[in-house]
Amino acid sequence: xxxxxxxxxxxxxxxxxxxxxxxxxxxxxxxxxxxxxxxxxxxxxxxxxxxxxxxxxxxxxxxxxxxxxxxxxxxxxxxxxxxxxxxxxxxxxxxxxxxxxxxxxxxxxxxxxxxxxxxxxxxxxxxxxxxxxxxxxxxxxxxxxxxxxxxxxxxxxxxxxxxxxxxxxxxxxxxxxxxxxxxxxxxxxxxxxxxxxxxxxxxxxxxxxxxxxxxxxxxxxxxxxxxxxxxxxxxxxxxxxxxxxxxxxxxxxxxxxxxxxxxxxxxxxxxxxxxxxxxxxxxxxxxxxxxxxxxxxxxxxxxxxxxxxxxxxxxxxxxxxxxxxxxxxxxxxxxxxxxxxxxxxxxxxxxxxxxxxxxxxxxxxxxxxxxxxxxxxxxxxxxxxxxxxxxxxxxxxxxxxxxxxxxxxxxxxxxxxxxxxxxxxxxxxxxxxxxxxxxxxxxxxxxxxxxxxxxxxxxxxxxxxxxxxxxxxxxxxxxxxxxxxxxxxxxxxxxxxxxxxxxxxxxxxxxx
Numbered sequence: 001x002x003x004x005x006x007x008x009x010x011x012x013x014x015x016x017x018x019x020x021x022x023x024x025x026x027x028x029x030x031x032x033x034x035x036x037x038x039x040x041x042x043x044x045x046x047x048x049x050x051x052x053x054x055x056x057x058x059x060x061x062x063x064x065x066x067x068x069x070x071x072x073x074x075x076x077x078x079x080x081x082x083x084x085x086x087x088x089x090x091x092x093x094x095x096x097x098x099x100x101x102x103x104x105x106x107x108x109x110x111x112x113x114x115x116x117x118x119x120x121x122x123x124x125x126x127x128x129x130x131x132x133x134x135x136x137x138x139x140x141x142x143x144x145x146x147x148x149x150x151x152x153x154x155x156x157x158x159x160x161x162x163x164x165x166x167x168x169x170x171x172x173x174x175x176x177x178x179x180x181x182x183x184x185x186x187x188x189x190x191x192x193x194x195x196x197x198x199x200x201x202x203x204x205x206x207x208x209x210x211x212x213x214x215x216x217x218x219x220x221x222x223x224x225x226x227x228x229x230x231x232x233x234x235x236x237x238x239x240x241x242x243x244x245x246x247x248x249x250x251x252x253x254x255x256x257x258x259x260x261x262x263x264x265x266x267x268x269x270x271x272x273x274x275x276x277x278x279x280x281x282x283x284x285x286x287x288x289x290x291x292x293x294x295x296x297x298x299x300x301x302x303x304x305x306x307x308x309x310x311x312x313x314x315x316x317x318x319x320x321x322x323x324x325x326x327x328x329x330x331x332x333x334x335x336x337x338x339x340x341x342x343x344x345x346x347x348x349x350x351x352x353x354x355x356x357x358x359x360x361x362x363x364x365x366x367x368x369x370x371x372x373x374x375x376x377x378x379x380x381x382x383x384x385x386x387x388x389x390x391x392x393x394x395x396x397x398x399x400x401x402x403x404x405x406x407x408x409x410x411x412x413x414x415x416x417x418x419x420x421x422x423x424x425x426x427x428x429x430x431x432x433x434x435x436x437x438x439x440x441x442x443x444x445x446x447x448x449x450x451x452x453x454x455x456x457x458x459x460x461x462x463x464x465x466x467x468x469x470x471x472x473x474x475x476x477x478x479x480x481x482x483x484x485x486x487x488x489x490x491x492x493x494x495x496x497x498x499x500x501x502x503x504x505x506x507x508x509x510x511x512x
Contacts, residue, residue, distance in 0.1 A: 047439045049106055117148065153169070
C-alpha cells in the first residue's frame with residue numbers, strides 16, 4: 001500500500017461513549033479441577049488477577065484447586081506467584097510490576113485439595129468446603145473426565161441449585177470428536193445439569209475483537225446496510241500458527257487441525273460474522289441466531305476441503321522438523337496439520353457469498369483474522385485515466401496477536417492527474433485504549449460468575465458446528481482424501497491456493 005492513515009485517540013463527535021457500570025460478582029467459590037495444571041497457571045489465575053484489579057470480584061470470592069499433584073496451599077501459591085510475575089512483566093512499562101496488594105488479596109483466597117477425580121471422598125471433602133454458597137466448577141481437565149466429574153458432583157449433591165445459590169459447570173474444549181460424540185456428551189451432561197448451568201467455553205470468544213464483531217455490525221449505521229450478498233464478494237477466516245504440535249503429539253495424532261479448530265473456534269467466528277441481528281443481547285437471543293446460521297451452511301463437498309501436513313522447513317531462519325519427526329507422532333502419520341475449506345450459507349443474506357476458512361500449524365506467521373472482501377466498484381469512471389486497477393475494499397478484523405480493525409480503500413494521490421493509491425485506516429486496541437495484555441479469559445470468567453451465557457456455546461451450537469464438518473470426517477474415514485505436504489514456514493499447501501483460484505480469488509498474504 002502506498003499510504004497509511006492512522007486513527008488517533010481523542011474526543012468523538014456526538015457525545016461520550018456508552019458505558020454500563022460493571023457490577024461485582026456475587027460471593028462464590030470457584031473449584032478448578034486440574035488446578036495444578038498449565039491452563040490454571042498460565043491463563044485462569046492471571047485472568048482472575050485482572051478481575052481483581054478491575055474491582056469485579058466480591059470479598060467472598062475464593063478458589064479451590066483440585067488435582068492429584070503433590071502440592072499443598074503454600075507450594076501452589078509459590079508456583080502461581082512466579083507465573084504471575086512473568087505475566088505482568090509482559091505488560092507496558094507503566095504496569096510492569098505485580099500489584100502486591102491485589103495479588104495478596106487473591107493468593108490468600110487460593111487453597112489446594114489433593115484428590116482423584118473418580119474418588120467419591122474428593123467430592124465429600126469438596127461438599128464440606130463449599131458449604132451452601134455459590135459455586136462454579138471449572139473443568140480444566142482432559143475431555144474424558146468431563147462426564148465422570150459431573151456425575152460425581154451430582155452424586156455428592158454439589159450441582160443442586162436453590163433460589164439463594166447457583167451451581168455452574170464450565171467445560172473446556174474439545175467438546176466431542178465428531179457429531180455423534182458431541183451429542184453423547186451433551187446428553188450425559190444434560191442428564192445431570194440444566195442447560196442454564198453449563199458454560200461451554202471457547203477462549204476465542206473472550207478476545208476483544210471477536211466481541212467487537214457484534215458491536216461493529218449492530219451499533220454503527222454504516223456497516224450493517226453493506227453486510228450482505230449485494231455488497232460483499234467473499235469472506236476469509238484465517239487462524240494461522242507458527243508453532244508445531246509442541247509436546248502434544250499424542251493428543252494431536254487423534255485430533256488433527258480440523259477437529260482442533262474448525263467446529264469450535266472457526267465456526268464461532270463464522271457465526272458472529274454471518275448471524276442476523278438478535279432481538280436483544282440476551283444470551284439465548286444471540287445463540288439462537290448463531291444456530292440458525294450454522295444450520296444454513298450448505299453440506300460440505302469433498303472437493304471443497306483441503307488437507308495438509310507440514311514437512312521440514314524453516315521459520316525466521318530456524319530449521320523446523322516435519323510433523324512426522326515430532327515427538328509422539330507416527331513416522332507415517334496421516335493426520336492433517338492444515339485444513340482449508342469453502343463454505344456457503346443458504347439464506348437470503350449470504351446466498352452466493354463463499355466463506356473461505358483456513359487454519360494450520362508451522363505457517364509463515366501467527367495470525368488470526370477475519371477479512372471481509374467487498375465487491376469492486378465499476379471501473380468505467382476511470383477508463384480514460386492512468387489508473388490501472390482499483391484497490392480492493394477489504395475490512396480486516398485482527399484477533400491475534402494484535403487486536404484491531406483495518407480498512408483498505410482507494411484515494412487520489414496528490415497531483416495534477418488522476419492517480420489512485422491504496423490506503424489503510426487502522427484501529428488498534430492497544431494504541432487506542434492503552435490496555436495491557438489479557439489472557440482472553442477475563443470476560444468469560446466474569447460472565448460465568450454473573451450468569452451471562454452470551455459468549456458460551458449452547459448444546460445446539462456445538463452440535464451444529466460438528467454437523468458442518470461431519471461430511472469431511474466421513475469422507476476422510478473412507479479414505480477419500482489427499483494429504484498435501486507443505487514446508488514449515490510456508491503459507492500452506494498449493495492446493496489451498498487452488499481452492500480459491502478456481503473461483504478467481506486468492507488468499508490475503510499471511511505476512512502482509
